[in-house]
Amino acid sequence: MTVKLPSPDSPLKIGTRGSPLAMAQAFETRARLMQAFDLPEDAFSIVVIKVTGDMIQDRALKDIGGKGLFTREIEEDLLSEKIDIAVHSMKDMPTLQPDGLVLDTYLPREDVRDAFVSPTLSGIADLAQGAVVGTSSLRRKAQLLNRRPDLNVVEFRGNVQTRLKKLADGVAECTFLASAGLNRLKMDEVPATPIEADEMLPAVAQGAIGIERRMADQNTADLLSAIHHIETGQRLTAERSFLLTLDGSCETPIAGLAELDGDQLRLRGEVLRPDGSESLAGERSGPIADGAEMGRILAQELLDRAGPKFFEWH
Ligand SMILES: NCc1[nH]cc(CCC(=O)O)c1CC(=O)O
DSSP states (O other): OOOOOOBTTBOEEEEEOSSHHHHHHHHHHHHHHHHHHTOOGGGEEEEEOOOHHHHOOSSOGGGTTOTTTTTHHHHHHHHTTSOSEEEEEGGGSOSSOOTTEEEEEEOOOOOOOEEEEOSSOOSGGGOOTTOEEEOOOHHHHHHHHHHOTTOEEEOOOSOHHHHHHHHHTTSOSEEEEEHHHHHHTTOTTSOEEEEOTTTSOOOTTTTOEEEEEETTOHHHHHHHHTTOOHHHHHHHHHHHHHHHHHHTTOSOOEEEEEEEETTEEEEEEEEEOTTSSOEEEEEEEEEGGGHHHHHHHHHHHHHHHHTGGGGOOO
Protein backbone atom coordinates (compact mmCIF):
# COMPACT_ATOMS: atom_id res chain seq x y z
CA MET A 1 0.00 0.00 0.00
CA THR A 2 1.51 3.32 -1.02
CA VAL A 3 -0.18 6.17 0.74
CA LYS A 4 0.23 9.69 -0.51
CA LEU A 5 0.99 11.66 2.64
CA PRO A 6 -0.36 15.16 3.24
CA SER A 7 2.22 17.96 3.40
CA PRO A 8 2.34 21.70 4.17
CA ASP A 9 1.81 22.33 0.44
CA SER A 10 -1.08 19.93 0.24
CA PRO A 11 -2.52 19.61 3.75
CA LEU A 12 -5.23 17.19 4.83
CA LYS A 13 -8.26 19.33 5.67
CA ILE A 14 -9.88 18.28 8.94
CA GLY A 15 -13.45 19.55 9.37
CA THR A 16 -14.92 20.10 12.83
CA ARG A 17 -17.43 22.12 14.78
CA GLY A 18 -15.99 25.02 16.73
CA SER A 19 -17.01 23.99 20.26
CA PRO A 20 -14.13 23.40 22.69
CA LEU A 21 -14.91 19.65 22.79
CA ALA A 22 -15.09 19.36 19.01
CA MET A 23 -11.79 21.22 18.67
CA ALA A 24 -10.12 18.95 21.22
CA GLN A 25 -11.32 15.94 19.21
CA ALA A 26 -9.97 17.40 15.97
CA PHE A 27 -6.60 18.07 17.64
CA GLU A 28 -6.49 14.51 18.94
CA THR A 29 -7.17 13.18 15.44
CA ARG A 30 -4.42 15.39 14.00
CA ALA A 31 -1.97 14.30 16.72
CA ARG A 32 -2.63 10.61 16.02
CA LEU A 33 -2.11 11.07 12.28
CA MET A 34 1.07 13.10 12.90
CA GLN A 35 2.37 10.29 15.08
CA ALA A 36 1.36 7.46 12.77
CA PHE A 37 3.09 8.97 9.73
CA ASP A 38 5.72 11.19 11.38
CA LEU A 39 4.18 14.35 9.90
CA PRO A 40 4.49 18.01 10.97
CA GLU A 41 1.46 19.86 12.31
CA ASP A 42 1.19 22.01 9.19
CA ALA A 43 0.57 18.95 7.05
CA PHE A 44 -2.98 19.42 8.35
CA SER A 45 -5.41 22.29 8.34
CA ILE A 46 -8.29 22.45 10.78
CA VAL A 47 -11.44 23.84 9.17
CA VAL A 48 -14.07 25.07 11.62
CA ILE A 49 -17.61 24.68 10.33
CA LYS A 50 -20.66 26.47 11.76
CA VAL A 51 -23.62 24.15 12.25
CA THR A 52 -27.28 24.88 12.95
CA GLY A 53 -27.25 23.16 16.33
CA ASP A 54 -24.55 25.51 17.62
CA MET A 55 -26.24 28.65 16.36
CA ILE A 56 -29.57 27.98 18.06
CA GLN A 57 -29.04 28.08 21.83
CA ASP A 58 -32.43 29.14 23.11
CA ARG A 59 -34.59 26.15 22.18
CA ALA A 60 -34.57 22.51 23.14
CA LEU A 61 -32.75 20.40 20.56
CA LYS A 62 -35.69 18.10 20.03
CA ASP A 63 -37.81 21.10 18.96
CA ILE A 64 -35.43 22.13 16.20
CA GLY A 65 -34.82 18.75 14.62
CA GLY A 66 -32.67 16.58 16.89
CA LYS A 67 -29.91 14.43 15.43
CA GLY A 68 -28.30 15.64 12.23
CA LEU A 69 -28.34 19.29 13.31
CA PHE A 70 -24.70 19.03 14.28
CA THR A 71 -23.59 17.12 11.23
CA ARG A 72 -25.47 18.16 8.09
CA GLU A 73 -23.32 21.17 7.15
CA ILE A 74 -20.15 19.23 7.88
CA GLU A 75 -21.21 16.36 5.64
CA GLU A 76 -22.04 18.81 2.83
CA ASP A 77 -18.52 20.27 3.09
CA LEU A 78 -17.08 16.76 2.97
CA LEU A 79 -19.04 15.90 -0.16
CA SER A 80 -18.06 19.17 -1.85
CA GLU A 81 -14.39 18.55 -0.92
CA LYS A 82 -14.03 21.67 1.22
CA ILE A 83 -12.70 19.21 3.78
CA ASP A 84 -11.14 15.73 3.49
CA ILE A 85 -12.20 14.21 6.81
CA ALA A 86 -14.76 15.15 9.47
CA VAL A 87 -14.29 14.43 13.17
CA HIS A 88 -17.46 13.67 15.14
CA SER A 89 -18.71 12.69 18.59
CA MET A 90 -20.24 9.36 17.60
CA LYS A 91 -23.03 9.86 20.10
CA ASP A 92 -24.40 12.67 17.94
CA MET A 93 -24.24 10.75 14.66
CA PRO A 94 -27.27 9.38 12.85
CA THR A 95 -26.97 5.64 12.22
CA LEU A 96 -26.89 6.07 8.43
CA GLN A 97 -24.58 8.34 6.45
CA PRO A 98 -25.43 10.16 3.19
CA ASP A 99 -24.54 8.42 -0.07
CA GLY A 100 -20.86 8.77 -0.83
CA LEU A 101 -19.70 9.10 2.78
CA VAL A 102 -18.28 6.45 5.10
CA LEU A 103 -17.91 6.57 8.87
CA ASP A 104 -15.84 3.59 9.97
CA THR A 105 -12.73 4.96 11.69
CA TYR A 106 -12.80 5.26 15.47
CA LEU A 107 -10.26 6.52 17.97
CA PRO A 108 -9.80 4.70 21.30
CA ARG A 109 -12.92 5.27 23.37
CA GLU A 110 -12.89 7.51 26.45
CA ASP A 111 -14.82 6.82 29.67
CA VAL A 112 -18.34 5.83 28.59
CA ARG A 113 -20.05 6.84 31.82
CA ASP A 114 -22.27 9.79 32.53
CA ALA A 115 -21.09 12.05 35.33
CA PHE A 116 -23.16 13.51 38.12
CA VAL A 117 -22.20 17.18 38.44
CA SER A 118 -22.88 19.08 41.64
CA PRO A 119 -20.78 21.28 43.91
CA THR A 120 -22.27 19.63 47.01
CA LEU A 121 -23.75 16.20 46.22
CA SER A 122 -22.01 13.09 44.88
CA GLY A 123 -24.77 11.03 43.31
CA ILE A 124 -28.44 10.56 42.49
CA ALA A 125 -29.07 8.92 45.85
CA ASP A 126 -28.07 12.17 47.59
CA LEU A 127 -30.89 14.12 45.93
CA ALA A 128 -33.69 15.12 48.31
CA GLN A 129 -37.29 14.26 47.55
CA GLY A 130 -38.55 16.58 44.79
CA ALA A 131 -35.11 18.02 43.99
CA VAL A 132 -34.66 20.04 40.80
CA VAL A 133 -32.20 18.52 38.33
CA GLY A 134 -31.06 20.09 35.06
CA THR A 135 -30.57 18.20 31.81
CA SER A 136 -31.44 18.65 28.15
CA SER A 137 -31.00 14.98 27.37
CA LEU A 138 -34.23 13.04 26.78
CA ARG A 139 -32.45 9.83 27.76
CA ARG A 140 -31.07 11.12 31.06
CA LYS A 141 -34.41 12.72 31.91
CA ALA A 142 -36.33 9.48 31.27
CA GLN A 143 -33.80 7.36 33.18
CA LEU A 144 -33.87 9.73 36.16
CA LEU A 145 -37.66 9.91 36.28
CA ASN A 146 -37.92 6.15 35.92
CA ARG A 147 -35.83 5.60 39.04
CA ARG A 148 -36.87 8.78 40.86
CA PRO A 149 -40.36 9.91 39.78
CA ASP A 150 -40.27 12.57 42.50
CA LEU A 151 -37.51 14.60 40.78
CA ASN A 152 -38.24 17.81 38.90
CA VAL A 153 -36.33 17.87 35.63
CA VAL A 154 -35.67 21.28 34.09
CA GLU A 155 -34.20 22.01 30.65
CA PHE A 156 -30.46 22.72 30.85
CA ARG A 157 -28.56 23.67 27.72
CA GLY A 158 -25.32 25.45 27.11
CA ASN A 159 -21.67 24.66 27.66
CA VAL A 160 -20.15 23.36 30.85
CA GLN A 161 -19.39 26.86 32.20
CA THR A 162 -22.98 28.03 31.64
CA ARG A 163 -24.32 24.99 33.43
CA LEU A 164 -21.96 25.36 36.37
CA LYS A 165 -23.06 28.99 36.68
CA LYS A 166 -26.70 27.83 36.76
CA LEU A 167 -25.83 25.34 39.51
CA ALA A 168 -24.04 28.07 41.49
CA ASP A 169 -27.11 30.31 41.05
CA GLY A 170 -29.30 27.57 42.49
CA VAL A 171 -31.30 26.93 39.30
CA ALA A 172 -30.86 23.18 39.90
CA GLU A 173 -29.19 20.86 42.42
CA CYS A 174 -27.17 18.95 39.85
CA THR A 175 -26.65 18.33 36.18
CA PHE A 176 -25.26 15.50 34.07
CA LEU A 177 -22.43 15.42 31.55
CA ALA A 178 -20.57 12.73 29.68
CA SER A 179 -17.36 11.93 31.60
CA ALA A 180 -15.64 11.70 28.21
CA GLY A 181 -16.24 15.37 27.47
CA LEU A 182 -14.88 16.45 30.85
CA ASN A 183 -11.82 14.24 30.44
CA ARG A 184 -11.10 15.37 26.89
CA LEU A 185 -11.32 19.01 27.99
CA LYS A 186 -9.20 18.22 31.06
CA MET A 187 -11.80 19.90 33.27
CA ASP A 188 -10.51 18.42 36.50
CA GLU A 189 -11.97 21.27 38.51
CA VAL A 190 -15.58 20.37 37.66
CA PRO A 191 -17.24 18.66 40.65
CA ALA A 192 -18.20 15.45 38.82
CA THR A 193 -18.76 11.87 39.99
CA PRO A 194 -19.00 9.09 37.36
CA ILE A 195 -22.26 7.11 37.40
CA GLU A 196 -21.82 3.39 36.79
CA ALA A 197 -23.55 1.95 33.72
CA ASP A 198 -25.73 -0.25 35.99
CA GLU A 199 -27.27 2.89 37.43
CA MET A 200 -27.51 4.95 34.23
CA LEU A 201 -26.80 3.16 30.97
CA PRO A 202 -25.00 5.63 28.68
CA ALA A 203 -26.05 6.73 25.22
CA VAL A 204 -25.05 4.53 22.31
CA ALA A 205 -21.48 5.43 21.27
CA GLN A 206 -20.92 7.78 24.21
CA GLY A 207 -17.23 8.62 24.58
CA ALA A 208 -16.29 7.58 21.04
CA ILE A 209 -14.80 9.80 18.31
CA GLY A 210 -15.49 8.81 14.70
CA ILE A 211 -13.87 10.07 11.52
CA GLU A 212 -15.91 10.35 8.35
CA ARG A 213 -14.52 10.41 4.78
CA ARG A 214 -15.59 10.25 1.15
CA MET A 215 -16.10 6.70 -0.06
CA ALA A 216 -14.28 7.45 -3.33
CA ASP A 217 -11.21 8.80 -1.54
CA GLN A 218 -9.15 5.62 -1.14
CA ASN A 219 -5.98 7.46 -0.12
CA THR A 220 -7.73 8.97 2.89
CA ALA A 221 -9.15 5.56 3.75
CA ASP A 222 -5.59 4.18 3.80
CA LEU A 223 -4.39 7.07 5.99
CA LEU A 224 -7.22 6.58 8.47
CA SER A 225 -6.76 2.83 8.74
CA ALA A 226 -3.47 3.55 10.55
CA ILE A 227 -5.28 5.21 13.47
CA HIS A 228 -8.43 3.07 13.63
CA HIS A 229 -9.05 1.45 17.03
CA ILE A 230 -10.41 -2.03 16.38
CA GLU A 231 -12.02 -2.69 19.78
CA THR A 232 -13.90 0.60 19.72
CA GLY A 233 -15.11 -0.31 16.23
CA GLN A 234 -16.36 -3.69 17.44
CA ARG A 235 -18.27 -2.13 20.32
CA LEU A 236 -19.81 0.57 18.16
CA THR A 237 -20.82 -1.94 15.51
CA ALA A 238 -23.00 -3.71 18.07
CA GLU A 239 -24.34 -0.52 19.67
CA ARG A 240 -25.15 1.21 16.39
CA SER A 241 -26.82 -1.88 15.00
CA PHE A 242 -29.02 -1.89 18.12
CA LEU A 243 -29.80 1.80 17.54
CA LEU A 244 -30.48 1.34 13.83
CA THR A 245 -33.11 -1.32 14.43
CA LEU A 246 -34.82 0.83 17.07
CA ASP A 247 -34.38 4.18 15.35
CA GLY A 248 -37.09 4.17 12.75
CA SER A 249 -39.73 3.51 15.37
CA CYS A 250 -39.46 6.47 17.63
CA GLU A 251 -38.01 9.51 19.28
CA THR A 252 -38.08 7.38 22.39
CA PRO A 253 -35.03 7.60 24.64
CA ILE A 254 -32.52 4.81 24.01
CA ALA A 255 -29.39 3.72 25.87
CA GLY A 256 -26.89 1.06 24.85
CA LEU A 257 -23.44 -0.17 25.78
CA ALA A 258 -21.23 -2.96 24.45
CA GLU A 259 -18.23 -4.25 26.38
CA LEU A 260 -15.57 -6.77 25.36
CA ASP A 261 -14.18 -9.64 27.38
CA GLY A 262 -11.68 -11.76 25.46
CA ASP A 263 -13.46 -12.80 22.27
CA GLN A 264 -16.88 -12.15 23.78
CA LEU A 265 -19.08 -9.09 23.57
CA ARG A 266 -21.77 -8.15 26.06
CA LEU A 267 -24.41 -5.71 24.84
CA ARG A 268 -26.83 -4.01 27.18
CA GLY A 269 -29.73 -1.90 25.95
CA GLU A 270 -32.63 0.10 27.32
CA VAL A 271 -35.62 1.93 25.86
CA LEU A 272 -37.80 4.22 27.92
CA ARG A 273 -40.93 6.24 27.67
CA PRO A 274 -39.93 9.92 27.67
CA ASP A 275 -41.73 10.59 30.95
CA GLY A 276 -39.86 7.72 32.58
CA SER A 277 -43.08 5.85 33.36
CA GLU A 278 -41.71 2.67 31.77
CA SER A 279 -38.30 1.24 31.00
CA LEU A 280 -37.40 -1.95 29.16
CA ALA A 281 -33.89 -3.29 29.46
CA GLY A 282 -32.17 -6.37 28.08
CA GLU A 283 -28.81 -7.83 27.23
CA ARG A 284 -27.04 -10.30 24.96
CA SER A 285 -23.64 -11.90 25.04
CA GLY A 286 -21.83 -13.72 22.27
CA PRO A 287 -18.80 -13.76 20.00
CA ILE A 288 -17.53 -10.31 19.02
CA ALA A 289 -18.01 -11.20 15.35
CA ASP A 290 -21.78 -11.45 15.95
CA GLY A 291 -22.02 -7.92 17.38
CA ALA A 292 -24.17 -6.47 14.61
CA GLU A 293 -26.59 -9.39 14.77
CA MET A 294 -26.75 -9.21 18.56
CA GLY A 295 -27.63 -5.52 18.23
CA ARG A 296 -30.51 -6.31 15.87
CA ILE A 297 -31.79 -9.18 18.00
CA LEU A 298 -31.69 -7.20 21.25
CA ALA A 299 -33.47 -4.27 19.60
CA GLN A 300 -36.13 -6.57 18.17
CA GLU A 301 -36.60 -8.24 21.55
CA LEU A 302 -37.19 -4.85 23.19
CA LEU A 303 -39.55 -3.78 20.38
CA ASP A 304 -41.55 -6.98 20.79
CA ARG A 305 -41.72 -6.65 24.55
CA ALA A 306 -42.69 -2.99 24.25
CA GLY A 307 -45.53 -3.37 21.77
CA PRO A 308 -46.80 -0.40 19.73
CA LYS A 309 -48.42 1.41 22.67
CA PHE A 310 -45.04 1.93 24.31
CA PHE A 311 -44.06 4.39 21.59
CA GLU A 312 -47.27 6.44 21.61
CA TRP A 313 -46.68 9.42 23.78
CA HIS A 314 -47.50 12.56 21.84
N1 LIG B 1 -24.91 15.68 22.85
C1 LIG B 1 -23.76 16.49 23.09
C2 LIG B 1 -22.53 15.67 23.34
N2 LIG B 1 -22.00 14.88 22.37
C3 LIG B 1 -20.93 14.24 22.89
C4 LIG B 1 -20.78 14.65 24.21
C5 LIG B 1 -19.75 14.20 25.15
C6 LIG B 1 -18.60 13.41 24.62
C7 LIG B 1 -18.91 12.03 24.16
O1 LIG B 1 -19.89 11.38 24.58
O2 LIG B 1 -18.12 11.54 23.36
C8 LIG B 1 -21.78 15.57 24.50
C9 LIG B 1 -22.00 16.33 25.75
C10 LIG B 1 -22.54 15.53 26.91
O3 LIG B 1 -23.33 14.61 26.75
O4 LIG B 1 -22.18 15.86 28.04
